[in-house]
Amino acid sequence: MADDDAALDVAFTALADPVRRRIIARLSHGPATVNELAEPFEISKQAVSKHIQVLEQAQLVTRSRDAQRRPVHLNPARLEALTAWIDRYRLVREGQFRSLDAVLESSAGHTAPTAKDRK
Amino acid sequence: MADDDAALDVAFTALADPVRRRIIARLSHGPATVNELAEPFEISKQAVSKHIQVLEQAQLVTRSRDAQRRPVHLNPARLEALTAWIDRYRLVREGQFRSLDAVLESSAGHTAPTAKDRK
């Protein structure tokens, strides 16, 4: 649970940056080196290298070795954990949670004061 | 594009925090007030209020009015944009991107440096 939570933290954080999302997009066309990935951006390749480390920690990418190069590969499998989390709440139906809510939330509709008057 | 990108930024950023994810999870059971949402956490309700503003900016939640209360509602529709983005890359197959990669490496596009012999 806490493990999952930490994993989701690093994964969502990794995707919360436009540079890293563009790196992901690029990698969906095949592996690439740091220099190749850095080219479309205005920032230094050191900065890109850091971004890749973030993605690697999130296990969204992996790296291999090819002489001096360390090609980066997309790891699509990890993305599943994110869609799994999102879908859990995305697929909630109106009627479903409304009736559940009525039971769980002290049986008060949201148009009437709730039972939590005390402080 | 840039609009989408900015929207993805705020949305992924919003989910990159465990407190905000727990708020989402709670809201999937029905609307709740700031005080109710703050209760399970150690942090102040001002902090929770800020988290809700982040979620609201990302359009992941909406708010209504009920006397002094401003109940927060989940907006599952917005989560679709995130799964849509993720699925674009999650569903890439091994063989598919491997062959695409071969094409990119030969045509070189704007990332020319791959022309250096790979192995």
Add this chain to the structure above:
DNA sequence: CTGTTGATCAACCTTTTAGTTGATTATTGA
């Protein structure tokens, strides 16, 4: 061995984020 290329490390700077406490606004019920 020497030079070049690909990539990372280290130190530093600036902006953003998550949190705090204290005061303020808004709405209600008595």
Add this chain to the structure above:
DNA sequence: TCAATAATCAACTAAAAGGTTGATCAACAG
């Protein structure tokens, strides 16, 4: 009117994130 409740605003702090430059490391090619 007035006290109580729900929530936000304002100012501040501490830590994290994204970026920079300069030095260093690793793996070849001559």
